[in-house]
Amino acid sequence: MSGLRHTKDAPGAKPTLIAETGRLLLILFAVTSVLVPLLWIGFAAFRTPMDLTNPGSFTINPTLENMREVAKGDIPGASYRSFLVGGITTIIGLVVGSMAGYSISRFKTGGVALRFAILFPTIIPPTVLAFPLLALALQINISDSLFAVIAAHLTIVVPMITWFMTGFFAGVPREIEEQAAIDGLGPFRTFFQVVIPNVLPGLGASALLAFMLSWNELFYALVLAPGDSQTLPVAISAFNTFQGVKLGPMSAALLLTVTPVIFLSFFIQKRLVQGLGASGVKG
Amino acid sequence: MSQVSSQTLADASERKGLFSRLVDAFPFRWWMALPLILLLGIFVLYPLGFSFYLSLTEYKLTNRSLDFIGFEQYRRVLTDGDFTESLKITLTFVVAAVLIELVLGLVLALALQKQKFARNITRALLFTPMFLAPVAVGLVFRFLLNQQLGLLPNALAVFGWQVDFFSPNMALWSMVLIDVWQWTPFMVLLMLSGLESMPKSPFEAARVDGASFFLTFRTLTLPMLAPVLIVALVIRVLESSKLFEYVFVITNGGPGGTTESLQFIMYQTGIRFFRLAEASAMAFVFLLVLAVPIIWMLRQAKET
Numbered sequence: 001m002s003g004l005r006h007t008k009d010a011p012g013a014k015p016t017l018i019a020e021t022g023r024l025l026l027i028l029f030a031v032t033s034v035l036v037p038l039l040w041i042g043f044a045a046f047r048t049p050m051d052l053t054n055p056g057s058f059t060i061n062p063t064l065e066n067m068r069e070v071a072k073g074d075i076p077g078a079s080y081r082s083f084l085v086g087g088i089t090t091i092i093g094l095v096v097g098s099m100a101g102y103s104i105s106r107f108k109t110g111g112v113a114l115r116f117a118i119l120f121p122t123i124i125p126p127t128v129l130a131f132p133l134l135a136l137a138l139q140i141n142i143s144d145s146l147f148a149v150i151a152a153h154l155t156i157v158v159p160m161i162t163w164f165m166t167g168f169f170a171g172v173p174r175e176i177e178e179q180a181a182i183d184g185l186g187p188f189r190t191f192f193q194v195v196i197p198n199v200l201p202g203l204g205a206s207a208l209l210a211f212m213l214s215w216n217e218l219f220y221a222l223v224l225a226p227g228d229s230q231t232l233p234v235a236i237s238a239f240n241t242f243q244g245v246k247l248g249p250m251s252a253a254l255l256l257t258v259t260p261v262i263f264l265s266f267f268i269q270k271r272l273v274q275g276l277g278a279s280g281v282k283g
Numbered sequence: 284m285s286q287v288s289s290q291t292l293a294d295a296s297e298r299k300g301l302f303s304r305l306v307d308a309f310p311f312r313w314w315m316a317l318p319l320i321l322l323l324g325i326f327v328l329y330p331l332g333f334s335f336y337l338s339l340t341e342y343k344l345t346n347r348s349l350d351f352i353g354f355e356q357y358r359r360v361l362t363d364g365d366f367t368e369s370l371k372i373t374l375t376f377v378v379a380a381v382l383i384e385l386v387l388g389l390v391l392a393l394a395l396q397k398q399k400f401a402r403n404i405t406r407a408l409l410f411t412p413m414f415l416a417p418v419a420v421g422l423v424f425r426f427l428l429n430q431q432l433g434l435l436p437n438a439l440a441v442f443g444w445q446v447d448f449f450s451p452n453m454a455l456w457s458m459v460l461i462d463v464w465q466w467t468p469f470m471v472l473l474m475l476s477g478l479e480s481m482p483k484s485p486f487e488a489a490r491v492d493g494a495s496f497f498l499t500f501r502t503l504t505l506p507m508l509a510p511v512l513i514v515a516l517v518i519r520v521l522e523s524s525k526l527f528e529y530v531f532v533i534t535n536g537g538p539g540g541t542t543e544s545l546q547f548i549m550y551q552t553g554i555r556f557f558r559l560a561e562a563s564a565m566a567f568v569f570l571l572v573l574a575v576p577i578i579w580m581l582r583q584a585k586e587t
Contacts (some may be wrong), residue, residue, distance in 0.1 A: 019496070026390065027391075027395065027405065030391055034408055034412060034468075037423050053432065095318070096318040096319050097319070099316070100318065100319035102315055106312070107312035109313065109315070109316045110320075121327045123521055124570060125525050125546060125549075125569055127549040127563075127565070127566040128331065128567070128569075129327065129334065131334060131337065131549075132330040132331070132333040134559070151326050155323075187311040188314075191315070215416070216416035216417065216418075217416075218527070218528050218531075219525075219546070222531075222550075223554060226554075236416075236422065237418050239532070240422070240533070250426070251426070254423060257419045258416065261414050262414065264414075265407075265410065265411060265414040266407055269410055269472075
């Protein structure tokens with residue numbers, strides 16, 4: 001109701017009651033469409049196999065059996081590996097990406113060519129790089145290890161961080177560097193001690209987004225580490241042969257996969273809009 | 284005085300170690316970009332070149348021969364009906380999914396712009412799907428749309444509507460549905476940030492003049508939003524053309540090959556059938572097709 005009261009302040013023509021009702025119904029429909037699949041999985045994760053195979057019913061005899069079965073399987077190990085890959089990729093990405101982002105933002109280093117080179121690996125289909133990386137990994141005996149996956153993930157994470165940080169550095173006033181130069185600081189120390197503290201919120205958002213990119217990524221991980229070193233997305237993709245009885249554990253595993261990401265996403269949404277805006281998406 | 288200071292400077296430069304002389308050899312800005320350039324060179328440029336060479340050999344995972352055979356693999360890919368069929372399937376998917384996402388995203392962004400009640404929580408909820416792992420989203424919908432056990436077919440059956448979402452006629456459209464569910468939020472995010480960065484005064488003038496919603500939309504909102512629309516469109520075209528996860532965990536290309544996306548048949552050829560050279564050739568043909576939207580985007584970027 002309070003939505004109606006405030007609409008007069010919004011730019012554009014004055015809405016009619018019908019338009020306003022339609023607008024609210026549309027938002028309600030969208031929210032429902034997003035929530036129902038997620039809640040249904042969260043619900044299923046705690047239902048017994050008997051209840052799950054009876055789709056018409058909403059009965060629930062809450063059980064932790066699904067969680068227990070997931071805990072016994074590949075999922076915990078795979079989560080740990082995903083965490084490791086995501087963590088290492090993000091840390092390398094932050095160092096490399098913020099340094100390059102600063103250079104590009106302040107000095108237009110590399111010009112259009114470097115900007116294109118940065119976008120290129122994120123644009124291309126992953127098959128272009130995954131197959132040669134696999135052949136190279138086989139050559140030096142690091143296939144089915146996390147090294148190959150980390151290398152592949154760096155090709156998407158580093159460009160993303162560089163792109164975002166270029167935008168965030170543009171928002172830092174040049175005066176602080178001039179002041180640092182007067183104080184006798186060299187350019188490297190100025191960057192690490194003076195400039196970086198000014199972009200910490202942007203750096204944090206980039207880190208979370210980078211981690212999520214790696215955490216969610218399937219194709220490179222599937223091609224480069226399909227066996228003992230499988231990451232979480234590869235491990236949960238094994239549920240693609242599910243029988244009725246596997247629905248519970250599958251739901252539990254999905255819940256474990258998406259919950260941390262949903263939690264993290266709430267922290268970065270505002271920064272994300274800012275980052276997209278700052279790096280020129282807005283045109 | 285000046286003699287003394289120049290003397291100390293000379294001393295200082297003589298005392299400089301190898302390290303600082305190395306630092307001085309390059310400008311600061313190139314040092315800062317060096318890690319990125321090295322990384323791109325080792326993990327992108329080198330594999331890219333190697334990939335192209337692979338596509339000119341008969342390399343298989345079972346027989347790693349690097350003997351040069353020319354463009355034989357390309358001839359095989361282009362004359363083999365499977366690849367062109369898969370290209371058609373992927374194009375259909377991309378056009379349908381991106382158009383729906385564009386329209387739905389725009390409508391939702393306009394609706395959300397005026398939303399004042401529970402503003403932040405509504406937005407946070409609606410943005411959620413794009414942060415989830417596509418493979419997880421695929422499995423969620425495999426469960427949700429399953430004919431026997433799924434919520435949606437059973438709910439539709441109550442109204443006497445029998446739908447098999449993974450039948451040969453429907454499977455690809457179900458992939459579109461899932462893509463729309465997951466990625467319309469991305470469109471909304473971009474468009475909302477575009478809408479909210481627009482100047483307010485033209486809209487106030489339009490309201491004072493009594494312009495209708497559609498007139499305002501057509502003459503003010505849409506032209507001002509065009510740059511954002513183009514970026515959003517291109518990003519989604521490029522991303523959705525990589526359709527793989529939903530297919531991999533739901534239909535495995537079936538039924539009857541109706542959901543065999545390009546990315547999927549490349550995985551099939553290269554990994555499951557071990558023919559890495561042929562798969563690399565496919566990847567390069569695909570890259571050539573993708574060059575069309577990429578070049579278009581670069582042109583647009585130059586104009587705006």
